Amino acid sequence: MAGRADTNIIDIIKEQHREFRELMDNVRDTTVDDPGERLRMFKLTRSKLNSHGRAEERVLFPRMEQDKRTRPAALEALEWHAASSNVMKGVAGTPLESELWLPKWLVARGIIMTHLDAEEARALERIREAFSPDELERLGKEFLLAEEEIIEERKGR
């Protein structure tokens, strides 16, 4: 088992979720007095969440959809992703100096936090039971590669 924790998709996703919780708190703690910092933190958080979510959609959810034990959790996660990107668009479309910016961000953060918890409790626990350790490791490697590709694709646009 040595080294397996490095590329197991469950560990990779949980570690990234931990970082997102921190980043989202940092965005919440920015103030209207420093819109530059607020924008910088928001963009960083949004782009990291985006590459993570796209990589889940590219590598993990299609595999989960093939197995009836994991399919419901994948379908649920896709709905959370759609809801999250909608609220994120709402935040991005609101002027930083508006008094509505923070309320919108707090709701976006709440939806995303709920999704991260739900994904860990359902999707990740289901795949731990359903998929072999070798497959979890293979998916982890593919997830990291997909994330890199997604970041490259975004640069190219």
Ligand SMILES: [Fe+2]
């Ligand atoms: Fe996730």
Ligand SMILES: [Fe+2]
């Ligand atoms: Fe997700």
